[in-house]
Amino acid sequence: MPLTLKDIAKIAGVAESTVSRAINNKPGVGAQTREKIMEIVREHNYQPNQLAQGLAKRETHLLALIVADLTGPGYSEIIKSMEKTANQAGYQLIICNTDNNLAKEKTYLNLVGQHRVDGAIILGGTLANNNIMKLALNQDELLVLVNCLAEEVLIPTVLVDNARGGYLATVHLLEQGLEKIALVMGPANDFLESEKLNGYQQALADYNIPFREQLIIKTNLSREGGYNAFFRVMKIDELPDGFFVTNDLLAIGLTEAIKMGGYLIPGDFAVVGYGDSIISAVINPALTVVAEPLQQLGRLAAEYIIKLINDQAIEEVIRVLEPELIIRESSSP
Amino acid sequence: MPLTLKDIAKIAGVAESTVSRAINNKPGVGAQTREKIMEIVREHNYQPNQLAQGLAKRETHLLALIVADLTGPGYSEIIKSMEKTANQAGYQLIICNTDNNLAKEKTYLNLVGQHRVDGAIILGGTLANNNIMKLALNQDELLVLVNCLAEEVLIPTVLVDNARGGYLATVHLLEQGLEKIALVMGPANDFLESEKLNGYQQALADYNIPFREQLIIKTNLSREGGYNAFFRVMKIDELPDGFFVTNDLLAIGLTEAIKMGGYLIPGDFAVVGYGDSIISAVINPALTVVAEPLQQLGRLAAEYIIKLINDQAIEEVIRVLEPELIIRESSSP
DNA sequence: AAAATCTTCGCAAGCGCTTGCAAACTTGTT
DNA sequence: AACAAGTTTGCAAGCGCTTGCGAAGATTTT
Numbered sequence: 001m002p003l004t005l006k007d008i009a010k011i012a013g014v015a016e017s018t019v020s021r022a023i024n025n026k027p028g029v030g031a032q033t034r035e036k037i038m039e040i041v042r043e044h045n046y047q048p049n050q051l052a053q054g055l056a057k058r059e060t061h062l063l064a065l066i067v068a069d070l071t072g073p074g075y076s077e078i079i080k081s082m083e084k085t086a087n088q089a090g091y092q093l094i095i096c097n098t099d100n101n102l103a104k105e106k107t108y109l110n111l112v113g114q115h116r117v118d119g120a121i122i123l124g125g126t127l128a129n130n131n132i133m134k135l136a137l138n139q140d141e142l143l144v145l146v147n148c149l150a151e152e153v154l155i156p157t158v159l160v161d162n163a164r165g166g167y168l169a170t171v172h173l174l175e176q177g178l179e180k181i182a183l184v185m186g187p188a189n190d191f192l193e194s195e196k197l198n199g200y201q202q203a204l205a206d207y208n209i210p211f212r213e214q215l216i217i218k219t220n221l222s223r224e225g226g227y228n229a230f231f232r233v234m235k236i237d238e239l240p241d242g243f244f245v246t247n248d249l250l251a252i253g254l255t256e257a258i259k260m261g262g263y264l265i266p267g268d269f270a271v272v273g274y275g276d277s278i279i280s281a282v283i284n285p286a287l288t289v290v291a292e293p294l295q296q297l298g299r300l301a302a303e304y305i306i307k308l309i310n311d312q313a314i315e316e317v318i319r320v321l322e323p324e325l326i327i328r329e330s331s332s333p
Numbered sequence: 334m335p336l337t338l339k340d341i342a343k344i345a346g347v348a349e350s351t352v353s354r355a356i357n358n359k360p361g362v363g364a365q366t367r368e369k370i371m372e373i374v375r376e377h378n379y380q381p382n383q384l385a386q387g388l389a390k391r392e393t394h395l396l397a398l399i400v401a402d403l404t405g406p407g408y409s410e411i412i413k414s415m416e417k418t419a420n421q422a423g424y425q426l427i428i429c430n431t432d433n434n435l436a437k438e439k440t441y442l443n444l445v446g447q448h449r450v451d452g453a454i455i456l457g458g459t460l461a462n463n464n465i466m467k468l469a470l471n472q473d474e475l476l477v478l479v480n481c482l483a484e485e486v487l488i489p490t491v492l493v494d495n496a497r498g499g500y501l502a503t504v505h506l507l508e509q510g511l512e513k514i515a516l517v518m519g520p521a522n523d524f525l526e527s528e529k530l531n532g533y534q535q536a537l538a539d540y541n542i543p544f545r546e547q548l549i550i551k552t553n554l555s556r557e558g559g560y561n562a563f564f565r566v567m568k569i570d571e572l573p574d575g576f577f578v579t580n581d582l583l584a585i586g587l588t589e590a591i592k593m594g595g596y597l598i599p600g601d602f603a604v605v606g607y608g609d610s611i612i613s614a615v616i617n618p619a620l621t622v623v624a625e626p627l628q629q630l631g632r633l634a635a636e637y638i639i640k641l642i643n644d645q646a647i648e649e650v651i652r653v654l655e656p657e658l659i660i661r662e663s664s665s666p
Numbered sequence: 667a668a669a670a671t672c673t674t675c676g677c678a679a680g681c682g683c684t685t686g687c688a689a690a691c692t693t694g695t696t
Numbered sequence: 697a698a699c700a701a702g703t704t705t706g707c708a709a710g711c712g713c714t715t716g717c718g719a720a721g722a723t724t725t726t
């Protein structure tokens with residue numbers, strides 16, 4: 001059984017309140033009394049019971065990390081840096097994997113409302129927007145969004161400029177002299193995906209290349225999706241000379257299909273992927289990709305939520321991070 | 334401000350204790366009283382404050398997931414299934430990434446001792462053994478180990494039979510008629526690695542192939558490690574005809590080196606990897622691997638710790654799961 | 667040296683819940 | 697009709713901590 005405040009007070013020969021004030025660096029304790037108490041605390045390795053502390057102060061120092069699928073691309077990296085930042089500020093992360101299950105989602109979002117956690121971070125994906133909204137409308141629910149965006153309601157968010165990413169990728173291909181660039185993407189109702197499309201279009205416009213609807217292949221974000229996309233594209237009248245693929249799995253499938261078709265990358269088709277997972281680096285040929293600042297994403301999210309909890313101002317409610325182009329073999333001239 | 338027990342009691346016109354008993358399905362509440370209370374609870378969507386509940390019952394329904402590096406291979410998969418299982422039993426996982434930092438490790442392990450969490454799961458890696466021991470010696474610290482093993486002290490553990498994995502991989506290569514099988518592995522002081530070596534040796538013995546120390550390449554578990562391993566092996570007098578690689582990253586590096594050297598897989602060298610990450614499937618050629626039952630690992634770990642918490646017996650203190658061989662191109666005849 | 671001010675400290679209530687115990691109420695038995 | 701036995705409910709203490717407020721002590725002021 002761990003020591004309690006009472007025990008420390010008894011040992012030190014002072015009242016519990018004095019010990020409490022000493023430990024929490026609050027005024028109202030004499031210098032030598034404080035030192036004596038701290039000495040005893042150190043000696044006995046006393047650590048206050050967070051439950052009791054939380055109950056009294058109405059805070060848990062817990063953060064809910066709500067994510068549809070923990071195994072998402074780059075998520076471990078993001079989460080790792082999130083945990084680190086949170087931890088340094090004295091917070092712990094609790095995992096809430098929703099599996100895209102509406103009920104679980106709701107339960108988890110409730111954690112905040114029920115004062116079980118001090119705040120929540122929603123990471124990526126298709127978390128039901130109305131759930132979020134309902135939560136957000138309860139004024140004091142603290143919430144930060146990472147790599148996703150809420151509609152109709154303003155919630156502190158940190159995300160990557162996917163339009164910029166799409167732009168970078170497309171421009172890179174255009175700069176290689178390619179003009180018929182196919183875009184293989186996921187469902188366009190996903191904000192992240194549609195932004196990439198925007199960037200793609202912007203790039204074409206800047207280079208005076210006409211946009212051709214045919215070259216946009218929407219499929220599901222999977223390996224098969226990528227695989228099939230290639231054969232779908234091969235059916236159109238004028239073949240593309242380059243591919244911009246918005247997702248890792250898609251890229252894998254696509255490159256497999258290309259090779260299967262007996263074509264060479266980058267000889268016949270240049271390919272640019274999205275997301276600097278290890279996969280894109282080991283695939284053959286190594287993929288040129290738009291890389292997202294994963295660590296920064298995680299760190300900022302943690303910083304944001306902690307600031308919110310402490311009633312500190314946030315610089316930018318929607319913080320947009322710049323992606324970066326990593327050039328490898330799959331797009332060399 | 335959420336409703337409290339008191340509020341519900343007032344609405345129902347009964348004492349708090351009655352409400353508490355009704356909610357917790359305890360005896361001593363009349364049927365219609367109970368129903369009436371539950372009705373009100375539902376209607377107001379009341380959820381007890383876990384902090385207060387925890388304080389009174391001395392339990393938090395929190396589990397610490399202690400892991401050296403969250404981004405480890407297959408960990409997201411394990412964690413996902415762990416979270417699911419824990420959650421179904423009413424527990425939440427809190428992330429504790431130690432970064433192999435001894436101080437953090439200690440702090441996190443303390444969470445258990447300080448009654449901040451009801452139990453802890455240590456996942457993989459090189460968590461300092463003496464830390465664990467010290468913790469384990471405190472009788473009532475609840476701890477489960479996943480994919481690692483404690484020395485000198487018996488702690489409930491669930492892990493994969495790596496010796497079996499090594500055996501399967503090696504036998505598979507032997508069955509292809511290969512006789513000079515190199516083993517590329519991580520540091521042998523890692524129990525997981527040394528077990529694979531044991532399996533390898535056992536397989537050789539069963540097939541009457543002499544063990545040759547030269548063919549064992551110990552390196553660090555990284556891509557470069559794998560890359561360099563190949564060139565180290567090429568210096569020995571008699572070249573191998575097959576490789577058993579104990580790790581994903583290692584396998585990537587090794588295959589790169591092999592291709593770089595102008596050799597073919599599986600033509601010149603057959604390769605078998607370990608751990609069925611997506612990487613092994615997308616690499617060229619697709620890797621034959623020993624796959625670990627990741628989901629089961631996570632689920633069992635959660636089940637174990639929850640059983641411990643509830644003072645239930647555990648079938649086997651050390652639960653060993655069977656790996657499985659997935660045959661792909663890299664080892665075809 | 668007494669009064670006024672500041673500092674240091676302890677008392678006690680409260681955070682929201684659980685639980686042992688006794689009071690009140692049922693029901694069954696003779 | 698009276699009592700035993702069982703059931704249902706409420707009282708109150710306690711989990712370990714924080715914090716407002718007043719008491720005591722130390723320090724300064726006139």
